[in-house]
Amino acid sequence: MWITLKICLYLFFNCISAASVLSSGICQLQGNFKLNGMFQDGDLILGGLFEVHFLTVFPELSFRMEPEPPYCEQFDMASFQQAQTMVFAIDEINKNPNLLPNITLGYHLYDNCVMLGMAFRAALSLFSGTEESLSNLNCTGSPPVIGIVGDSNSTPSIAISSVLGLFRVPIVSHYATCSCLSDRKKYPSFFRTIPSDAFQVRAMVQILRHFGWTWVGLVYSDDDYGIYAAQLFQQEMQLFGHCVAFSEILPHDNNHRDIQRITGVIQASTARVVVVFSTSSFLIPLMEEVVLQNMTGRQWIASEAWSTSPVYHTPRFLPFLGGTLGIAIRRGEIEGLHDFLLRLRPSNDPRNSIVRIFWENMFRCSFGNEGSVIDGEQVKKVCTGQEDLSTTNTPYTDVSGLRAAYNVYKAVYALAHGLHDLMQCEEGRGPFSGNSCADIINLKPWQLVHYLQKVNFTTGFGDHVSFDKNGDALAIYDVLNWQPSSDGSITIHKIGVVNEGAATGMVLTLDEEAIYWNFEAKKPPRSVCSESCSPGTRRATRKGLPVCCFDCLPCGDGEISNTTDAIECTACPEDFWSNPDKDQCVPKEEEFLSYEETLGISLTTVSLLGTCFCALVMVIFALHRNTPIVRANNSELSFLLLLSLKLCFLCVLLFIGQPQLWTCQLRHAVFGISFVLCVSSILVKTMVVIAVFKSSRPEGKGAMKWFGAVQQRCTVLVLTALQVVICAVWLSTASPTPHKNNQYIRSKIVYECAIGSVAGFSMLLGYIGLLAAVSFLLAFLARNLPDNFNEAKFITFSMLIFCAVWIAFVPAYVSSPGKYSVAVEIFAILASSFGLLVSIFAPKxxxxLLHPERNTKKAMMGRETQKK
Known part of the structure; x- marks a missing residue:
């Protein structure tokens, strides 16, 4: 209750104080921040925020009195050079009659001490001003500053832009890279002359991809710069299928245990490449621990925030950080800057405290209240301004690597060109309401933002400066390499460029011969979780591990991968198959029974031999046609049977070779008709033998009148005609056609004849089987006839062979793959044909030929009489 009462009383008295101020018509400053700064008056004032000191010190708090304001320590010469670059640029613009004529620019520069609180105080001082009182309550006229150059860090820039963005105060940062600042809704008046981290991350990933480093460690600082950069980096790595082996954050308080833990993680990891997003101040404790742990064998990748930092360029760090690759903002040249820096003198203006601090840190000069030199322990003449700074060699006077300073220079000129374009506006053609132009006397910051967005100019160094819709500058980086110098320290060498164009995207150019590798092999290290999978294999991710840790599995049959690290194998087109290495699809081997292969040659030879044997038997029978044995066996049917057997042997040739439409149509038709002709001849022959025997008996003397020559011919013709009709119907309705079969053997194309109609093929074979069965049955019933006329014995044996062959053919044909099914069919044709030829004609x-004495009527009749 007492605390609540005290707060109420405090607010009451403050309200009374504010009311009295408003009634007096005067705004009074409630307090002053203790800030180091540099000042110069002008018609329009530009503000600046720079890291002139490294460290902010807060005095001890006492609850008995008002706390002392914080103060800054550890002067930074390089950052002071950046502040002086802004002074130089303003001085150069004021002397340029073609840029902002009749307008003199002034500046208010403050030291942010690398501290958010100090930077925010400085920004508020720039925007609100430092006058003790303000009588103009209408806020007319230009604000204290019309634009700000800075801050150099992302975190202060986010805070400052969030507040000043509400008033559309243009802020042009020269070193804040956080990609979050590209959000135009949150930061509508923020611009920068350095590319954002999004571009930096892409550039670094380009380097990793170039050297094949897919397994890398990540270390980043615990601030907006490090956190946002790390997030973007991990997203970009995932986009290209790369992996982060570990991700460690550098703490704010530089806790020794945390630093030791991080170095332990780096040492234990198999990743040989470590990417670091951090400022130098964050990184120093980690690098000190790296030296203490003697951690070598790591390839460090430096972000632009520490890639050019001189802190690590001592011989002590060379064994550990030598060979570091870094991204740096583009180096530029500013003509006349070096001479300007050397002409710096102790200021007589007591407000320019930064200049006095510079001299006190540089030469230990002490100054009185009026700027007079009290003493100079080092060089009295320099302190008194009798000599310039050309005898000194410090980061302040070194202009050989102007990177951040060059961005400051471009930022000042961007604001100047925006103001110049604003002044060129013609009334009635302006961009604001009613086509009005901005009033230079009552200039509003948001009016300058409009023109700043459209700035487009080229520096004296030849670099184009403009801003995209997010306020980002053109992305271009130098690639740096830390190399040993003659004195054992580290020097920085530019070994490449990364440039992003609208059409070409991110382009990396490297001089690999100029790179120093801090490894025994003097070559880039390998940093992968698993070696790349060669073409012909695919990646299989290991369970529970990142995608970069995988096994390489060979592609399956009929699949290929023709790229490295393929995720999936690709199936070959239907008529193609994978080669033995599984990296290319080749046309499938075409398989059919050809005349060139051994099996085809063998079957063709057997077929021709069978044909020749038939011809030989025909010749023998023709020469001995008048002999009793030929005449007794019905010579006309014998010749017809030999002709049909010859056709059976020759039809085999239609089954060999690549199937064509005409061969597919003819092979089964010729085969079916030939065998029906053959079997029907045998059937008639059997019937004739039985009729002859019966006619020799008294009870069957009239049997032969039904089996005369005409009847025999008609019977054979009719039986064969039925097969011709079956073939004609089959071919006309569902004709066999050539077919590429991929089912038997997937790696080959089996050329075969598709039968078209199973019913037609079955009827063809069934009809042959029916005739064969009838012939076998009749011959079997006539097996007891006398030997002299017992042709039925030979027919029975031949038909037994014929039926056995074709019964065995069916399962063998069905189970045989590809061309071997054709070979089985040919074998069945040849075997059955030879069976008929040998069984019927070989004894005769x-x-x-060998026993002509038995080829007489007397011999044949004698045997019959003897038996009786």
């Missing part, structure tokens, strides 16, 4: 040829 044996008697005709």
């Amino acid at each position: 040829c044996y008697i005709i």
Whole structure:
């Protein structure tokens, strides 16, 4: 309750104080920040925020009195050079009659001490002004500053832009890279002459991809710069299928245990490349621990925030940080800057405290209240301004690597060109309401933002300066390499450029011969979780591990991968198959029974031999046609049977070779008709033998009148005609056609003849089987006839062979793959044909050729009489 009462009383008295101020018509400053700064008056004032000191010190708090304001320590010469670059640029613009004529620019520069609180105080001082009182309550006229150059860090820039963006105060940063600042809704008046981290991250990933480093460690600082950069980096790595082996954050308080833990993680990891997004101040404790732990064998990748930092360029860090690759903002040249820096003198203006601090830190000069030199322990003449700074060699006077300073220079000129374009506006053609132009006397910051967005100019160094819709500058980086110098320290060498164009995207150019590698092999290290999968294999991610840790599995049959690290294998087109290396699809091997292969040659030879044997038997029978054995076996049917067997042997040739439409149509038709002709001849022959025997008996003397020559011919013709009709119907309704079969063997194309109609093919074979079965049955019933006329014995044996072959053919044909099914069919044709030829004609040829004495009517009749 007492605390609540005290707060109420405090607010009451403050309200009374504010009311009295308003009634007096005067705004009074409630307090002053203790800030180091540099000042110069002008018609329009530009503000600046720079890291002139490294460290902010807060005095001890006492609750008995008002706390002392914080103060800054550890003067930074390089950052002071950046502040002086802004002074130089303003001085150069004021002397340029073609840029902002009749307008003199002034400046108010403050030291932010690398501290958010100090930077925010400085920004508020720039925007609100430092006058003790303000009687103009209408806020007319230009604000204290019309634009601000800075801050150099992302975190202060976010805070400052969030507040000043509400008033559309243009802020042009020369070193804040956080990609979050590209959000135009949150930061509508923020611009920068340095590319954002999004471009930096892409550039660094380009380097990693160039050297094949897919397994990298990540270390980043615990601030907006490090956190946002790390997030973008991990997203970009995932986009290209790369992996972050570990991700460690550098703490604010530089806790020794945390630093030791981070170095332990780096040492234990298999990643040989470590990417670091951090400022130098964050990174110093980690690098000190790296030296203490003697951690070598790591390739460090430096972000632009520390890639040019001289803190690590001592011989002590060379064994550990030598060979570091870094991204740096583009180096530029500013003509006349070096001479301007050397002409710096102790200021007589007591407000320019930064200049006095510079001299006190540089030469230990002490100054009185009026700027007079009290003493100079080092060089009295320099302190008194009798000599310039050309005898000194410090980061302040070194202009060989102007990077951040060059961005400051471009930022000042961007604001100047925006103001110049604003002044060129013609009344009635302006961009604001009613086509009005901005009033230079009552200039509003948001009016300058409009023109700043459209700035487009080229520096004296030849660099184009403009801003995209997000306020970002053109992305271009130098690629740096830390190399040993002659004195054992580290020097920075430019070994490449990364440039992003609208059409070409991110382009990396490297001079690999100029790179120093801090490894025994003097070559870039390998940093992968798993070695790349060669073409012909695919990646299989290991369970529970990142995608960069994988096994390489060979592609399956019929699949290929023709790229490195393929995720999936690609199936070959239908008529193609994978080669043995599984990296290319080649046309499938075409398989059919050809005349060139051994099997085809063998079957063709057997077929021709069978044809020749038939012809030979025909010749023998023709020469001995008048002999009793030929005449007794019905010579006309014998010749017809030999002709049909010859056709059976020759039809085999239609089954060999690549299937064509005409061969597919003819092979089964010729085969079916030939075998029906053959079997029907045998059937008629069997019937004739039975009729002859019966006619020799008294009870069957009239049997032969039904089996005369005409009847025999008609019977054969009719039986064969039925097969011709079956073939004609089959071919006309569902004709066999050539077919590429991929089912038997997936790696080959099997050329075969598709039968078209199973019913037609079945009827063809069934009809042959029916005739064969009838012939076998009749011959079997006539097996007991006398030997002299027992042709039925030979027919029975031949038909037994014929039926056995074709019964065995069906399962063999069905189970045989590809061309072997055709070979089985050919074998069945040849086997059955040879069976008929040998069984029926071999005994007769044996008697005709070897025992002609038995080829007489008397011999044949004698045997019959003897038996009776």
